[in-house]
Amino acid sequence: MSTTSGSAKWQGGIKDGKGAISTKSGALSEYPYGFASRFEGKPGSNPEELIGAAHAACFTMALSLILGEAKLTAEQMETKADVTLEKQGDGFAITAIHLTLTAKIPGADDATFQDCAAKAKAGCPVSKLLNTKITLDAKLVS
Numbered sequence: 001m002s003t004t005s006g007s008a009k010w011q012g013g014i015k016d017g018k019g020a021i022s023t024k025s026g027a028l029s030e031y032p033y034g035f036a037s038r039f040e041g042k043p044g045s046n047p048e049e050l051i052g053a054a055h056a057a058c059f060t061m062a063l064s065l066i067l068g069e070a071k072l073t074a075e076q077m078e079t080k081a082d083v084t085l086e087k088q089g090d091g092f093a094i095t096a097i098h099l100t101l102t103a104k105i106p107g108a109d110d111a112t113f114q115d116c117a118a119k120a121k122a123g124c125p126v127s128k129l130l131n132t133k134i135t136l137d138a139k140l141v142s
Helices: 035-039 047-069 110-123 125-129
Strands: 006-011 018-023 031-033 076-088 091-104 133-140
Touching: 031 035, 047 076, 047 091, 047 110, 047 125, 091 110, 110 125, 110 133
Parallel strands: 091 133
Antiparallel strands: 006 018, 018 031, 076 091
16 A cells, blocks of 8 residues: 655735645645636646646556456557536536547557456546546557
8 A cells, every 4th residue: 555645835815816736756846836826827736736647647558467367468558638617606627538549559459458458447546535526538650
């Protein structure tokens, strides 16, 4: 078992305030986030992009494991996770995550690839954590 951490600081109100995100590894250190970066497309990070990065990374690692069990090794895989945040009632909710995968896997046929990708989508720890609709487009390239 492993435990790691991320942290956030915040000062001020929701619209005029500002925050900073850090990770235990130092990959992010006091990285800015706030209302403008979350809802207005301004520079800085936001929780949804961090969830997207975490989900893409977790799914891709899980797929590597599942491919290995099928005696396949990816030459390259790239995954993008689009995280949808929508207003619901008085608040907001993450309503969907769409994974887009492009992979080059020598010796893989599309049926095996799609099966492995579906297993990774369902089985990666971040997918299991998220209570939202998760969809996947997986493309095998040569």
